[in-house]
Amino acid sequence: MKDKKTLKKELKNLFNSMDFICDNFLSREAAEEKHLKIFYNIYQQLAIAWEHLGLQCKHWDGFRKTKEKNEACRICGKIKGVDDQYYLLPRSGRKKIGKKLFPNSKKVFENREQATIVNDTVDFYGASLNVDVHNRHKSKLFKDKITIADERIVTLKECGIECSIDQHLIYIKMNKPLKKAGKKKYGALLWELRRNDLKKYPIIIDYDENRNFLGLTILK
Numbered sequence: 491m492k493d494k495k496t497l498k499k500e501l502k503n504l505f506n507s508m509d510f511i512c513d514n515f516l517s518r519e520a521a522e523e524k525h526l527k528i529f530y531n532i533y534q535q536l537a538i539a540w541e542h543l544g545l546q547c548k549h550w551d552g553f554r555k556t557k558e559k560n561e562a563c564r565i566c567g568k569i570k571g572v573d574d575q576y577y578l579l580p581r582s583g584r585k586k587i588g589k590k591l592f593p594n595s596k597k598v599f600e601n602r603e604q605a606t607i608v609n610d611t612v613d614f615y616g617a618s619l620n621v622d623v624h625n626r627h628k629s630k631l632f633k634d635k636i637t638i639a640d641e642r643i644v645t646l647k648e649c650g651i652e653c654s655i656d657q658h659l660i661y662i663k664m665n666k667p668l669k670k671a672g673k674k675k676y677g678a679l680l681w682e683l684r685r686n687d688l689k690k691y692p693i694i695i696d697y698d699e700n701r702n703f704l705g706l707t708i709l710k
């Protein structure tokens with residue numbers, strides 16, 4: 491990340507270059523079509539550089555009012571409240587993308603698309619992480635139209651194993667068993683299982699002296 495002084499200087503130089511291209515080439519009436527295209531492309535490339543430098547700006551000097559009644563950063567010119575096109579992540583240290591989002595409306599939306607707040611996936615050194623946050627919405631998933639509840643669900647996938655966490659549940663889906671998989675699927679609380687069945691599942695329950703549940707381990 492650049493410091494304020496360096497960034498200010500680089501942005502100033504960049505704005506000068508953009509103005510130069512604009513004033514001397516793009517605004518000239520007699521410019522030839524093919525030259526115009528080249529200068530137009532240069533201007534676009536400078537705009538990309540502007541966007542990338544702007545990502546490093548912390549808007550240290552605050553915002554000024556523009557003619558269009560927006561607020562623009564005094565240093566990078568970014569308009570307040572407009573989403574960035576790119577993410578800039580440091581190579582070392584903790585990476586941060588976005589803020590923690592939750593369902594934010596009591597409304598029942600017409601479809602999943604309208605109800606979606608975020609549904610984004612990052613592939614991180616071979617592990618996949620998805621965050622899906624949406625409001626309530628109608629669905630025709632089953633025969634009758636039903637309402638799908640709002641939720642924030644985070645899913646991590648690693649080695650074919652999937653772990654999903656939402657407001658109510660933590661669900662772990664194992665990769666396919668080596669032996670032939672059965673067609674039916676059952677679910678039971680631990681105490682509902684027969685002792686002989688219990689022995690087949692490699693699960694260790696952690697608890698304290700007051701029998702509080704602390705966690706569980708699944709042996710692979």
Ligand SMILES: [Zn+2]
Nearest residue numbers: 547549563566
């Ligand atoms: Zn700025």
